[in-house]
Amino acid sequence: xxxxxxxxxxxxxxxxxxxxxxxxxxxxxxxxxxxxxxxxxxxxxxxxxxxxxxxxxxxxxxxxxxxxxxxxxxxxxxxxxxxxxxxxxxxxxxxxxxxxxxxxxxxxxxxxxxxxxxxxxxxxxxxxxxxxxxxxxxxxxxxxxxxxxxxxxxxxxxxxxxxxxxxxxxxxx
Numbered sequence: 001x002x003x004x005x006x007x008x009x010x011x012x013x014x015x016x017x018x019x020x021x022x023x024x025x026x027x028x029x030x031x032x033x034x035x036x037x038x039x040x041x042x043x044x045x046x047x048x049x050x051x052x053x054x055x056x057x058x059x060x061x062x063x064x065x066x067x068x069x070x071x072x073x074x075x076x077x078x079x080x081x082x083x084x085x086x087x088x089x090x091x092x093x094x095x096x097x098x099x100x101x102x103x104x105x106x107x108x109x110x111x112x113x114x115x116x117x118x119x120x121x122x123x124x125x126x127x128x129x130x131x132x133x134x135x136x137x138x139x140x141x142x143x144x145x146x147x148x149x150x151x152x153x154x155x156x157x158x159x160x161x162x163x164x165x166x167x168x169x170x171x172x173x
Contacts, residue, residue: 006036008043018050019063028052033070045074101130105146119169135167 007015011034018030029051035043047070053062091098097114101107107125115121118133125132131139149155165173 008035008037011035015048018048028054044069045071099125099130099133103146103150105129105131105143117168118166124169133166135165135173138164139167 005012014032015034018032021027021030029049031047031049033045033047035045038044047068048065049068050063050065052060053064055061091109091111094111095113097117098111099107099114100109107128107130110122110125114125118125129143131142134142167173
């Protein structure tokens with residue numbers, strides 16, 4: 001009776017390549033993520049850490065492997081990527097400028113409308129202080145607003161319930 005393989009063909013090839021790498025390059029350990037097929041026939045993602053077991057002369061006499069089920073982490077990562085993609089789609093289809101900043105006022109991300117409205121590319125904006133998009137006196141006061149909020153917890157956010165004037169790349173407001 002021949003037992004069916006627990007490793008699908010694509011992953012079987014990758015696993016054998018990892019073992020070949022051990023032999024050819026005389027590497028003593030490897031790490032690989034592959035899938036196994038469980039009793040119900042569905043895939044289980046596993047991370048396999050393997051090491052050569054040498055005898056006293058250093059000759060390989062076996063292989064020791066630790067196999068860890070990473071299915072939950074893999075599914076969570078896929079869900080996170082899907083969520084991130086939906087987030088990006090929403091941001092990039094919004095007609096308003098959307099800018100995210102960190103607690104120092106440094107721009108983390110912008111959407112496509114921000115680029116169109118302000119005339120800057122995303123690369124020109126990300127990692128810059130958001131105050132670059134503000135005319136005087138707002139540009140000089142903004143970092144103080146952030147510091148006051150971080151110290152007191154009381155927000156004084158520009159733009160809630162009122163219009164604000166912003167500065168484009170060409171200097172117009």
